[in-house]
Amino acid sequence: MKMRTGRKAGCIFLLIKLLKISSQMLILKEEKIILRVNKKMIKVMNSEKKRAPLNRTLLLNDNELSRFGAKLIKLNKKVTLDEIVNKTIYQDLFEVLDYLPENSIDLFFVDPPYNLSKDFNGHKFNKMTIDAYCDYIETWLKKIVPLLKKDASIYICGDYHSSTSIHLAASKYFDVLNRITWQREKGRGAKSNWKNSTEDIWFCTNSSNYKFYVERVKEKRKVLAPYKIDGKPKDWEETENGNFRLTHPSNIWTDLTIPYWSMPENTDHPTQKPEKLLAKIILASSDAGDIVFDPFLGSGTTSVVAKKLGRNFIGIEKNLEYCCLAEKRLEIAERDKTIQGYEDGVFWERNTLALQKKIVPTIL
Ligand SMILES: C[S@@+](CC[C@H](N)C(=O)[O-])C[C@H]1O[C@@H](n2cnc3c(N)ncnc32)[C@H](O)[C@@H]1O
Numbered sequence: 001m002k003m004r005t006g007r008k009a010g011c012i013f014l015l016i017k018l019l020k021i022s023s024q025m026l027i028l029k030e031e032k033i034i035l036r037v038n039k040k041m042i043k044v045m046n047s048e049k050k051r052a053p054l055n056r057t058l059l060l061n062d063n064e065l066s067r068f069g070a071k072l073i074k075l076n077k078k079v080t081l082d083e084i085v086n087k088t089i090y091q092d093l094f095e096v097l098d099y100l101p102e103n104s105i106d107l108f109f110v111d112p113p114y115n116l117s118k119d120f121n122g123h124k125f126n127k128m129t130i131d132a133y134c135d136y137i138e139t140w141l142k143k144i145v146p147l148l149k150k151d152a153s154i155y156i157c158g159d160y161h162s163s164t165s166i167h168l169a170a171s172k173y174f175d176v177l178n179r180i181t182w183q184r185e186k187g188r189g190a191k192s193n194w195k196n197s198t199e200d201i202w203f204c205t206n207s208s209n210y211k212f213y214v215e216r217v218k219e220k221r222k223v224l225a226p227y228k229i230d231g232k233p234k235d236w237e238e239t240e241n242g243n244f245r246l247t248h249p250s251n252i253w254t255d256l257t258i259p260y261w262s263m264p265e266n267t268d269h270p271t272q273k274p275e276k277l278l279a280k281i282i283l284a285s286s287d288a289g290d291i292v293f294d295p296f297l298g299s300g301t302t303s304v305v306a307k308k309l310g311r312n313f314i315g316i317e318k319n320l321e322y323c324c325l326a327e328k329r330l331e332i333a334e335r336d337k338t339i340q341g342y343e344d345g346v347f348w349e350r351n352t353l354a355l356q357k358k359i360v361p362t363i364l
Pocket of ligand 1: 091092093094111112113114120123269271272273274295296297298299300301302316317318319322
């Protein structure tokens with residue numbers, strides 16, 4: 001009788017093990033197929049597009065896809081911070097959020113698909129009503145709230161289609177302190193509407209005790225009316241390269257472009273954020289060594305800028321190619337910490353590269 005029970009238990013153990021191995025094999029098989037399909041897609045994408053000689057868009061070849069793919073992680077159980085810090089999690093965020101450690105994030109930046117119909121490399125997002133998009137935000141936001149430290153800052157991106165829903169959802173959990181409007185210039189002209197050239201970034205905090213370092217994010221501007229008192233400049237500086245003032249940054253950001261093909265940070269991601277935008281947020285709202293979290297990582301901008309500025313990062317992205325682009329950018333960031341538009345510890349106005357090069361000769 002005893003032996004029978006023992007054998008039965010042994011059989012069950014063996015069966016469970018076999019099931020585990022076969023399900024792991026299934027995942028591996030599935031991954032290989034995805035990798036093969038992606039390699040084909042990348043080849044098609046890379047060969048179809050004719051690029052200008054000075055085009056600096058970052059691409060991936062087959063080897064890089066395999067090499068960077070091997071750095072990605074997937075989660076299937078609760079993890080400690082050490083296990084995921086400075087990593088890219090290649091998974092749907094809804095499969096991951098329950099496994100992340102609570103009370104661990106200092107800065108949460110989120111750039112979800114806006115409430116527009118858009119194709120993210122085969123994954124389609126469909127436009128919904130304001131209420132439905134608000135519900136969609138809540139499905140992930142409520143799971144992220146416990147992961148945040150009490151003094152965490154939160155930045156949520158959107159545009160006029162999604163901002164109403166963001167404001168409604170965010171104010172349920174956070175103190176909403178501001179709506180930054182980014183004048184992003186590029187955008188399609190419309191025949192029967194005003195061209196949409198702005199995006200919003202909602203700035204929220206998890207309590208009234210939060211970090212905000214305004215001195216680090218002042219903007220360097222040319223002085224148009226050089227006002228003097230007793231013959232001395234009033235709040236501006238006279239230099240051989242012109243007159244400049246460091247101004248307090250407002251909630252209208254006009255000094256940023258979206259990444260262009262001529263910029264070294266550019267990838268083929270359809271909604272990539274500029275590194276300079278993340279630099280402002282990370283410098284204003286975190287300290288060196290803090291944890292910066294982005295669950296819709298895309299091409300990796302948040303993790304890359306966090307790394308360049310000496311912060312730690314955690315990113316989640318469900319698209320393999322975007323994850324690999326993020327890893328490629330992170331590797332480049334090991335040797336190149338430059339952030340276009342942020343030089344010599346200050347944020348410059350747009351179209352001042354020639355002047356920056358004159359003042360900071362090390363700029364390439
Ligand atoms: C607006 S883009 C973010 C772009 C990013 N800020 C950058 O600079 O590249 C949103 C990203 O979220 C990813 N995404 C959408 N739904 C997701 C989900 N459920 N889990 C993980 N990633 C998701 C998309 O693949 C897309 O790359």
